[in-house]
Amino acid sequence: MSLAWTRASTTSGFSGVSKRWPKLCRPATPSRKTMSFRSMRFANLAATCVALGVLAGCAGGPAPRPEPAEAAIQLPAVPQVEIPDAAFNDFAAAINALKRGNEAAAESALRNMIRNYPQIAGPYTNLAGLLARKGENDEALTLVRQAVERNPRSAPAYNLQGLLERRAGHFDAARDAYRKALVADPAFTDAQRNLGILYDLYLRQPQQAIGAYKAYQAMLDEPDEQVALWIADLERRTR
Numbered sequence: 001m002s003l004a005w006t007r008a009s010t011t012s013g014f015s016g017v018s019k020r021w022p023k024l025c026r027p028a029t030p031s032r033k034t035m036s037f038r039s040m041r042f043a044n045l046a047a048t049c050v051a052l053g054v055l056a057g058c059a060g061g062p063a064p065r066p067e068p069a070e071a072a073i074q075l076p077a078v079p080q081v082e083i084p085d086a087a088f089n090d091f092a093a094a095i096n097a098l099k100r101g102n103e104a105a106a107e108s109a110l111r112n113m114i115r116n117y118p119q120i121a122g123p124y125t126n127l128a129g130l131l132a133r134k135g136e137n138d139e140a141l142t143l144v145r146q147a148v149e150r151n152p153r154s155a156p157a158y159n160l161q162g163l164l165e166r167r168a169g170h171f172d173a174a175r176d177a178y179r180k181a182l183v184a185d186p187a188f189t190d191a192q193r194n195l196g197i198l199y200d201l202y203l204r205q206p207q208q209a210i211g212a213y214k215a216y217q218a219m220l221d222e223p224d225e226q227v228a229l230w231i232a233d234l235e236r237r238t239r
Contacts, residue, residue: 073183076152079119087117094126103130121151128160137167148180155185162194171202192216193227206234 090113097105107130113123124147131140141164147157158181165174175198181191196212199205213231217223 073179075180075183078151078153081119083120084117087113087120106130119150121147121154121157124150125154125157125160132160132164137164140164141168153184155181155188155191158184159188159191159194162191166198166202171198174198175203187219189216189219192219200230200234206238210234
């Protein structure tokens with residue numbers, strides 16, 4: 001099996017919905033000992049700012065300084081949105097449906113939220129993640145684009161947009177989405193890894209891929225052995 005094929009296999013499809021959706025605005029990376037790259041990626045997508053207090057968007061503390069390629073990107077401020085009490089109850093219903101494994105009920109609840117509270121970004125992102133898992137990519141892409149219009153500083157939403165733009169063959173748009181994710185959260189490892197894969201397999205820019213993969217490795221407590229092999233493969237082929 002070629003290394004290039006292995007990289008491609010980490011970017012296709014979505015695994016099951018994570019029970020960790022209710023976690024607070026935290027794109028945490030599960031242990032590689034228990035989850036594959038595919039399931040890791042969707043778990044992080046599924047955890048996109050879904051906590052009740054951050055339905056309109058995530059606000060964090062000072063972030064690390066972005067890399068030069070991202071430094072020129074200026075993201076708009078997040079609009080101030082009032083979230084009605086009823087929206088919290090509706091969102092809790094969606095989360096409870098997910099905990100029960102009832103994706104149909106969760107999808108219905110999220111669609112109702114979009115109808116009733118169109119100004120809130122979170123339901124758009126989460127519904128997009130559900131639809132992407134089912135392969136309904138066109139609607140998912142429309143939804144996640146609407147999500148980043150409402151919250152232009154949501155790193156998980158931009159990361160999901162990047163994956164969906166890439167699926168649609170919009171490689172430049174995917175690159176821009178991943179870069180915006182890294183401006184919104186320079187420590188967002190998923191977006192950094194996905195950017196490297198995009199450069200490597202889709203844009204065919206090996207030097208940029210090497211740089212992106214090395215930046216990803218630098219974000220980790222311990223180097224990723226698989227990505228180290230990808231870097232070595234690219235460096236060998238570009239000598």
